[in-house]
Amino acid sequence: MALYAELHRHLGGSVVPRVLWRYFQRSDADLAGRFPEYAEFEEFYTKPRNTLDEYLELHTMVEGVQTSQTLPYFIYRLIRGAYIFENLAYLELRYTPFLRTSDKLSQTERIDRMAEIVDIVGIASQVKEYPIVTSQILCMHSRLPYEVNKAIVDLAAQKRQYVCAIDLAGGDAHYADRLDEFIELYAYARSLGLNTTGHLYETTEGCYPELLPYLMRIGHGIQIPLQYPELLGELASSGACLEVCPTTYLKTGNLQDIRQLKVVFDRCFAAGVDIAICTDNAGLHNVRLPFEYENLLTYDIIGFEELQACQNAAFRHAFAWPYEQPPALLLNGLFQTATPDLADVDLPELELVHLQETRH
């Protein structure tokens, strides 16, 4: 039985359009008035954007409604959907806690409230009827000041029961001016024993080799196999993994055709660099993880064997999966003992049944 691990999903982009639209109808008169019909809202919410920046702007709309009061509402629906429709056994959920605090507070007050947000997300993610192993990744943000980003790293270290890693988000083209600062923050995070990932080499403007030594996984990283394949050997020996999110590149205008990803997979497989296939923003795209898998097969970008290799890699690179093996191996043993062993069945008898059936 196939159960999956999702390593790259943003809390803001995880709300599927119907859940968000229903929420507006119930609780937000302004937005409900702007989108009286669901179809119109879905079209607005999921349509492709021209640039990564334009695409990221949509997150602010969801961030605005995800407050300490409403987070349990959204997270319950997220976990329910992930369990019922996506067969997730493991989910790492990422977000910038500062951006879930009220912008009416001072910066210091907002920093102080971040711990409460992490607790709320952690508690809300544990849903008894939909059991998934979950953990949080806290995102530093390229548009936030140093003090806030440092506080995010410190918070990750204090809340290890809920947080498994830190990330850097906000559009990789914007790191350039403050690269030294981000290197220092990643080095600091590693010194605290934190796991690290980072949105990097997503676009051609976001390629910073200086950051690579600090990252255990790379958010996207597709420009490495596409533009800088000479770096793949180094990645293979450091054991880094790329979190590839196929639908994103079409929604951000980063790639024109999903088939451009074939080179990404081929070069990574050849170099021995693991890839975890992820959704990034399953709600915003309205594409759940099993459909990301299916799309890659449909377009002949990978085959079933490669798909399974990526699915297993996701569990191997998961920061908080508590078992040695992926769940399929644990469950196979269980199902095989429950299935009658064919060796115990008398074969001629089976053949007789088959002949009788064909006569009818």
Ligand SMILES: [Zn+2]
């Ligand atoms: Zn992302």
